[in-house]
Amino acid sequence: MKKLYTISLSVLLGITMANAAPARFVTARGTASLTGAVKAPATEVWRPASLTEYIYIEGQWIELGSSQFTYDARGNKTTERYNDDLDYYVVDYTYDDYNQVLTRLEQAQTADGLEPLSRRTYTYDDILHTYAVKRVVEDYVDGAWKENNYSEYNTITRNTDGNITTIVKSLPLYKMIDGTLTMQIIPAYKSSWTYGADGKAETFEYYAYSNEDAQGNVVWDLYNDESYRQLVWEATDGQMTGSDMSEFVTGANRIKSATVYYENKLDGHFFVDYGTDGNYTIRQTAENPDEVWVLIERKATDANGSFTYTTKEYFEEGEHTATPTYTSTLVVTYNDHGDAVLEQLTEQKPGEPDAVQASKAEYTYDANGNTTEMITYFYDEEKADFIPESRTVYGAYIDAAGIESVDTDAADAAPVYYNLQGVRVDNPAKGRIYIRTCAGKASKVIL
Numbered sequence: 001m002k003k004l005y006t007i008s009l010s011v012l013l014g015i016t017m018a019n020a021a022p023a024r025f026v027t028a029r030g031t032a033s034l035t036g037a038v039k040a041p042a043t044e045v046w047r048p049a050s051l052t053e054y055i056y057i058e059g060q061w062i063e064l065g066s067s068q069f070t071y072d073a074r075g076n077k078t079t080e081r082y083n084d085d086l087d088y089y090v091v092d093y094t095y096d097d098y099n100q101v102l103t104r105l106e107q108a109q110t111a112d113g114l115e116p117l118s119r120r121t122y123t124y125d126d127i128l129h130t131y132a133v134k135r136v137v138e139d140y141v142d143g144a145w146k147e148n149n150y151s152e153y154n155t156i157t158r159n160t161d162g163n164i165t166t167i168v169k170s171l172p173l174y175k176m177i178d179g180t181l182t183m184q185i186i187p188a189y190k191s192s193w194t195y196g197a198d199g200k201a202e203t204f205e206y207y208a209y210s211n212e213d214a215q216g217n218v219v220w221d222l223y224n225d226e227s228y229r230q231l232v233w234e235a236t237d238g239q240m241t242g243s244d245m246s247e248f249v250t251g252a253n254r255i256k257s258a259t260v261y262y263e264n265k266l267d268g269h270f271f272v273d274y275g276t277d278g279n280y281t282i283r284q285t286a287e288n289p290d291e292v293w294v295l296i297e298r299k300a301t302d303a304n305g306s307f308t309y310t311t312k313e314y315f316e317e318g319e320h321t322a323t324p325t326y327t328s329t330l331v332v333t334y335n336d337h338g339d340a341v342l343e344q345l346t347e348q349k350p351g352e353p354d355a356v357q358a359s360k361a362e363y364t365y366d367a368n369g370n371t372t373e374m375i376t377y378f379y380d381e382e383k384a385d386f387i388p389e390s391r392t393v394y395g396a397y398i399d400a401a402g403i404e405s406v407d408t409d410a411a412d413a414a415p416v417y418y419n420l421q422g423v424r425v426d427n428p429a430k431g432r433i434y435i436r437t438c439a440g441k442a443s444k445v446i447l
Contacts, residue, residue, distance in 0.1 A: 045075040045402075046370050050395030056388040071400035074099060090114060098129040116140035125156060128239055147172070153185055161199055163238025167191045187218050191243055200236055204228040204258075206243050226267075228258040234274055245270055246296075249280050268293075276300075278307070291320055304334040325350065339363055339371070344379070360386055370397045 050068045054061040065084030072078050076099055080091040088109035094102045103121050107114040123134035137150035153170040171188040174181055188209050196202040205227045207220035228245055234254040242248055248255040249272055260268040271283040277300035284294040295312045309330040316325045326349055333342040344358035358379035364372045373393050377386035417428040 044368075045071075045073070045400040046368060046397045047071050047075055047077070047400050048370070048394040048396075049398050052393045052395075054391040054393070056390065061391055068395075071398075073401050075400045089117075096124065096129075098124070100124055100130060100132075116145075119145065127158075127162070128241065131241055147183065149174070149183065151185070159195065161195070161238065163193070163195060163199070163201070164191075164240055165193055165195075167241060189223075189243065190220055191240070193240065195238075199238070200231070200233055201238065201240065202229070202231050204231065204240075204245065225263045227261045227264075228270065229261060230257075230259045232256045232258070234272070246282065249282065250278065254280075286320065293320060301333075304336055304338065306333045308332075323350075335363070337363065337365060337369060337371075339374075356381055358386070359389075366397070368397070370394070 052066040053064045067082045070079040105119045106117045121136045125131045138145040149172040155168045157166045169189040190207040193201040194203045206223040210219045210221040234256040237252045258270045269285045282296040312324040313326040331344045347355040
């Protein structure tokens, strides 16, 4: 078997695995979120006009700050105004026709007015409308915009069938040039696919930047000296953007099997069996396909989208074992509103107590099913109990589409004003910010 290394199981809950394994035996993880992102009902465009955040300290809730929002008719957040005891910020967003963020501009309120702080600008692929081929992140420094190291550039190459053959990811790198620290955008990683006569990808390799030759051409190193060949697909559309085989088990591109080569020699196999409701089982084996080293199973547990994600490792110090030497079980539970209410990861090793990390959330909803309050908790293993962590209280909900459509048949209609909480104001006061609707259009104004 190939060289060994220590891998990490910290993708979601941050627990560290102790076993050493061949480099290709990595964990594919499902993800869920207890961040409190507010979902939209399927047939309506209700959004919270405001929220207030709290943190739990020494038995009481301490307010951190509050935000007010405005939206476009599709329900996309166009402005967020955040303030706490010290600062006041305004963040403005624009979107494309696919509801993807095009620009994000953050400004701070000062005595002289709004001062720019940072901005992000996105460009998306013409075919994969949610995949950003360019993300430019800039800080406003000394009266000018300066790009920082959070930018990312992805160059996609396709064949004549329109299928992806390479994606080169370029990232910022700081170099000393003529005594000055200068940021340059350089190629960092490359995904590479080749296709067979049936038009489907048959090999996959991932590379990392090594250096440049004398002519300035990039020299690539095969990542982990590993390549995947003889690919067999459950389904594919040729638009693969991931960087690891374990990413191709959901969505439009689902791998069924592959042979794994290490240093150009057959090293093992990658098998996936698919079921219903998003279920699948991954078997990562040695050269002998019956010798399973890693077994991963995703299993749906209810109609809300809840699932378990179990990983079992059959190796110890680089040697195969008949029984698991490590088991991790991720339990993700959603309620009937589609919100994640529990994430729990349990690690088990023979002869050792179970290690548990978890978080949960409790929600309160209004009559329309909109979230009015969310409280999150983290699991304290010493106390064997959940401890309150954060609380978010949402203000009144506004129908973004409804506000946009006020008086659509009257081009000369009188304007109607709403405050930032979405409440109609018949006598707006001077010097305050309102949402003004007239003739089917809405805009933010200061009277």
